[in-house]
Amino acid sequence: MxxxxxxxxxxxxxxxxxxxxxxxxxxxxxxxxxxxxxxxxxxxxxxxxxxxxxxxxxxxxxxxxxxxxxxxxxxxxxxxxxxxxxxxxxxxxxxxxxxxxxxxxxxxxxxxxxxxxxxxxxxxxxxxxxxxxxxxxxxxxxxxxxxxxxxxxxxxxxxxxxxxxxxxxRQRMRRSGDSPSRAAMKLEEALVSLPFEPGRGEVCVDLGAAPGGWTQRLVARGARVIAVDPAKLMPELARQPRVEHVQESAFSYAPEEPADWLFCDMAWRPLEVAQLLAKWGRRGWATHLVANIKLPIKDKNPILVRVRHILTQDGGWQGLTMRQLYHDRDEVTVTAHRGL
Ligand SMILES: C[S@@+](CC[C@H](N)C(=O)[O-])C[C@H]1O[C@@H](n2cnc3c(N)ncnc32)[C@H](O)[C@@H]1O
CATH class of the missing domain: 3.30.2130 (VC0802-like)
Structure with a gap:
């Protein structure tokens, strides 16, 4: 340097x-x-x-x-x-x-x-x-x-x-009088880059949802959220009628019907998360994808090449973007969609 x-x-x-x-x-x-x-x-x-x-x-x-x-x-x-x-x-x-x-x-x-x-x-x-x-x-x-x-x-x-x-x-998302978690700001920043956002009545599945920053932001937009995480959600979310908390591993969860949006902020190994997201793509379980991929590893680029390949080639996700956003730390954010 x-x-x-x-x-x-x-x-x-x-x-x-x-x-x-x-x-x-x-x-x-x-x-x-x-x-x-x-x-x-x-x-x-x-x-x-x-x-x-x-x-x-x-x-x-x-x-x-x-x-x-x-x-x-x-x-x-x-x-x-x-x-x-x-x-x-x-x-x-x-x-x-x-x-x-x-x-x-x-x-x-x-x-x-x-x-x-x-x-x-x-x-x-x-x-x-x-x-x-x-x-x-x-x-x-x-x-x-x-x-x-x-x-x-x-x-x-x-x-x-x-x-x-x-x-x-430096896309700052904090608004005055507002104290969202860093996780929530990551989601807000990711949504800024998309041409449209999840809206009223849409079904969002949030994998790795706890304590609920993303879920809370999605509910605030009028969406219905299936929050999948073995950990607990914030009490105010657990009481929300438009939130269903599925307290199990995202690797064993299967949706009853296809969702409009798949969100994922799971703290788990990048390649295994990519394979899980590819499964959702292959099975047509969601139309839009926003995922945060954790990268606490030294050789990040070789892993990202494989993540990209798994999502697009194995999962059929299209229009893939992959960026380290301002609110991302040792992680990157992926957006994609299927068959629009
Ligand atoms: C960074 S936190 C998510 C924060 C969340 N997006 C928010 O806004 O509050 C990561 C979460 O991944 C969850 N997680 C890890 N492995 C998981 C698995 N196999 N299935 C579902 N959730 C998992 C953890 O329990 C943890 O709550």
């Missing part, structure tokens, strides 16, 4: 990941023939964007320019605005700044805020789209400033192709 952050080269892709996962991201990019280079903590660049989005990347941008931070903030903002206007001369822009999610990176929050405002002031106001959630439908270009120790890197990506619309892929 280089001591200082190295500047990314224009034309290459800049990726950021969870701290400590750089080797896994690097390996994925190398396996995809994308010639990666480690730039510093949580930052990796690559020659090209792989066809399959890297699992361990929170977000990725095509680098427009890198600037050393030894110039005045005004000079820096001027140069960034000029390069942005040159690279994206028309259309809506969503301008964001992110910090590498490391102790050294997170100390730069004030600098990043000031720089973002200074660049924003130098771009035509009528091109700046404030409602980030509209970026895809507005065919906007996402322009991100990565404010790292000693260097500011600027890159862009069409919003429709972006891995995340949150700055640096």
């Amino acid at each position: 280089p001591e200082d952050t190295l500047p990314a080269q224009p034309g290459r892709w800049l990726w950021t990941c969870r701290a400590g996962f750089e080797p896994h991201l690097f390996e994925e990019l190398a396996w995809a023939g994308a010639s990666p280079r480690m730039l510093g903590e949580v930052l990796v660049e690559s020659e090209k964007r792989p066809t399959e989005p890297p699992v361990f990347a929170r977000t990725g941008i095509r680098v427009l320019a890198s600037f050393p931070t030894d110039q005045t903030p005004e000079q820096l903002a001027e140069a960034i605005a000029a390069r942005t206007a040159e690279a994206a001369p028309a259309g809506s822009l969503v301008l964001q700044a992110f910090l590498p999610d490391s102790p050294a990176g997170n100390r730069l929050a004030d600098e990043a805020d000031a720089l973002l405002e200074a660049v924003r002031a130098r771009l035509p106001a009528d091109r700046l789209l404030e409602e980030t959630w509209r970026a895809r439908e507005a065919s906007a270009t996402l322009v991100e400033l990565c404010v790292a120790p000693g260097v500011v890197m600027v890159g862009s990506v069409p919003a429709r192709e972006a891995l995340s619309l949150a700055p640096g892929g």
Whole structure:
């Protein structure tokens, strides 16, 4: 790992990941023939964007320019605005700044805020789209400033192709006055990436449901939930009429009728979980899948290759996405569907 952050080269892709996962991201990019280079903590660049989005990347941008931070903030903002206007001369822009999610990176929050405002002031106001959630439908270009120790890197990506619309892929789900569990936030973040969500009257099976963060979020959406877990659910859920708690192992459970959604957050070995999910796919027991795969193992990528194969080839799951989301720790989230 280089001591200082190295500047990314224009034309290459800049990726950021969870701290400590750089080797896994690097390996994925190398396996995809994308010639990666480690730039510093949580930052990796690559020659090209792989066809399959890297699992361990929170977000990725095509680098427009890198600037050393030894110039005045005004000079820096001027140069960034000029390069942005040159690279994206028309259309809506969503301008964001992110910090590498490391102790050294997170100390730069004030600098990043000031720089973002200074660049924003130098771009035509009528091109700046404030409602980030509209970026895809507005065919906007996402322009991100990565404010790292000693260097500011600027890159862009069409919003429709972006891995995340949150700055640096840090999709925070916490709402004020709300204290969901981390598990619940993982589910909320996974659902943000889907074109639709489980709704009123739909049947969801939640494997590994206890203590019930996911089940609670699904019930709040109006769904009926079959929560499968030998462990106990939170008392308020156990009393919920739209929740049925099946207190047995997910490996022995079989649904009485097909479900709309299969959720799985079981703390169990990844390949065995993948085989269980493949069984659900083969037997047509659910239409949509959202699963969190635990990876407390050193060689994560080889296991993920096998998980992907089991789910798609043995299970027939389609449209598979596999990502380490912001709220995921040593785990990744998979979404897929069958025969839509
Ligand atoms: C990370 S917790 C799930 C948290 C849950 N999604 C929530 O939001 O509260 C993992 C759960 O997997 C369950 N589990 C482990 N092996 C299981 C099995 N064979 N069948 C069903 N559940 C299992 C554990 O009992 C544990 O409650």
